[in-house]
Amino acid sequence: MLANPVSKPRTKPPGERRDELMTAAERLFLEKGVEQTTIEEITTGAGVAKGTFYLHFSSKADVLQALRSRFVQAVLDGIVATVGRCRQEDWRGKLAAWSTACATGYLDAAGLHHLAFVAAPPATREGLSRNILIDHLSELIADGAGEGAWSADDPGFTAVFLFNALHGIVNQPGIAETPSARAGLLGAIEAHFLRALGLWSGID
Amino acid sequence: MLANPVSKPRTKPPGERRDELMTAAERLFLEKGVEQTTIEEITTGAGVAKGTFYLHFSSKADVLQALRSRFVQAVLDGIVATVGRCRQEDWRGKLAAWSTACATGYLDAAGLHHLAFVAAPPATREGLSRNILIDHLSELIADGAGEGAWSADDPGFTAVFLFNALHGIVNQPGIAETPSARAGLLGAIEAHFLRALGLWSGID
Amino acid sequence: MLANPVSKPRTKPPGERRDELMTAAERLFLEKGVEQTTIEEITTGAGVAKGTFYLHFSSKADVLQALRSRFVQAVLDGIVATVGRCRQEDWRGKLAAWSTACATGYLDAAGLHHLAFVAAPPATREGLSRNILIDHLSELIADGAGEGAWSADDPGFTAVFLFNALHGIVNQPGIAETPSARAGLLGAIEAHFLRALGLWSGID
Amino acid sequence: MLANPVSKPRTKPPGERRDELMTAAERLFLEKGVEQTTIEEITTGAGVAKGTFYLHFSSKADVLQALRSRFVQAVLDGIVATVGRCRQEDWRGKLAAWSTACATGYLDAAGLHHLAFVAAPPATREGLSRNILIDHLSELIADGAGEGAWSADDPGFTAVFLFNALHGIVNQPGIAETPSARAGLLGAIEAHFLRALGLWSGID
DNA sequence: AATGAATGAGTATTCATTCAT
């Protein structure tokens, strides 16, 4: 007997199912919290059976980790693209671009960012002290210092310092709700980033 | 017959019992984690019956919140004492003292701090964006600005920025394990605090 | 120092305290059910400390039993008074009076009656097959039969039969909410009582 | 390798599992009382794991309700079968059959009946004033009245009256322990039913 | 790949009762 042509295919490419599960999990995690979300709710939300979850993830912590990676990677992509538009020698611009792009990426996914790093932080203490964003910022600071754009005794320290500062700022609930509030916020973040590297903020 | 002077009194002042329970909980939370600690272990650790726990706290989250408050209050007490030793007009010294005292308070109770704010963060997003430490720092920045010690467009913003920066730094595992590493760390934090307010760090 | 003349006396005659506890328990039992009512709520309701409860009752079942007795005795008193007003030889009138007085007593305390016999019945199966009301009715039937007012092969059987019938009728929620509904109900009960003894109900 | 043909299938049709759980619960409730029976004992009795209980029932009260329904339905089935054997126009016979079949159904499952309606009565007051047995009796009384077999001003009233009367009678502990006692009881119930409808009982 | 019935470990919480004062 032929399969009902109207019904959705029972099997899908693995990547697609995985994404659907992640998206369902993300929505539920944001709506009701990680703890309060059950695996079954995730699978129901993704329209599959409970067992299917374990074909793609090993546990709830596993999906959460995947969501974290997806989020951080998206922010990093945004940063790379923005910073890449600066002239090679414009270190000041690059730093400003970094701060703005990072803050923007976070603000655009405020809930998810809070979820991934604050409400349900990774098991290790690494979360906010070692990640690809901090590495990227650290590298930028080191490169700029190498080119004489600024001085930085310890780029790693400054990167952790600034990243967490930015993180704390954008993590404030209700911040940047209006376009003008957001613009002001981005400006203030940029100014503090520049000042931290000893560059005058340009507002005299 | 007189009461046996050796046996502990069955009833104790409420505050005392409460403190004993908190202390037992703190030790267990640090040893084996919040999730892994049962209420019964806490009461056993405090030498009381299980039901007694609920005479003082409504849940595990409730003790955790009490531990958080106790920790933050202790750090604030240390800050107030240290800052208070600066001359009235020495705003630069006060800011430096604030950063050092705060970082010291955190580093001295690294486990508890990690526990209370990272591994088992408060349910709301408020924790790291509104607390008595940030309020205190914000006030200091505003006061200094009022006295012309520095300029600060938005003391609240800078306070959140710096507090989270500091928080991220001291939260790094294994940081400041040696006295010299700690000294260097405190110096770097101080330098960044000063620079954020446009004061030269004095290390050239 | 003299006791504050405004405060209520700390000690009261035992009977009074007991009554206050019973009254508080009755109100709470009716409001939220026996199971859902705690001893502490009862004592709070009576304005005494928890331990005082055990000076008057041995358990929750004990208060409930006391409430049951108080209720049944009140109904019986009403019946005895009403029936006593009939002429000595008016057996028909006595039976009618019994049914009406019993139903009235129940309807006047509908919730308590439900509580005492249905929602939280006594531990034994005796509740609705042996109690002082049934005994009283049984005696009336036997006496009337002895006087030739009616014939009754088994007065005990008929008493249980009629008592439970009446009980089921008045236990219907919302029955007899208006005066006329109540009058109709009492009439119907009376008619069925008379008919059960082979007396014509008088409604032809 | 083929599945071991001796081992029971791990999964069973839902209805079957449900029935097994109900039967295990019924046995335990009768043996040791509802309160004294734990969910775990029920599942052990049914040969399944604890969690399986909650796949079929939401709580102990839920199974109890299911047992009540099963019991009442069984009694109704017996009544319908018995009454159905009477000639169409034999209303007196039908009424007699109803009372006898209902009483028999109750007496045959005295423990369960006591359990379900007396020791652990339903939470609402509806149980003994509205159920499918009362509805059935009410209909019979109305139909007979319609055919002129008897007069009934309020069939619903009489049905509640008689049902509760019968219920109270059969609920007496130790009643009808011998065949002859049972026969006498059924006869007396029948006589009272007939008399309630104004039919002479035939026992003069 | 997908299903979903079955599993069973794990624990927070309540509250009747006691008893030293």
Add this chain to the structure above:
DNA sequence: AATGAATGAATACTCATTCAT
């Protein structure tokens, strides 16, 4: 008589995970 802090037994329920189909 009265208090109320302390006790501790007792159990329902959840939900991540498995696995036979």
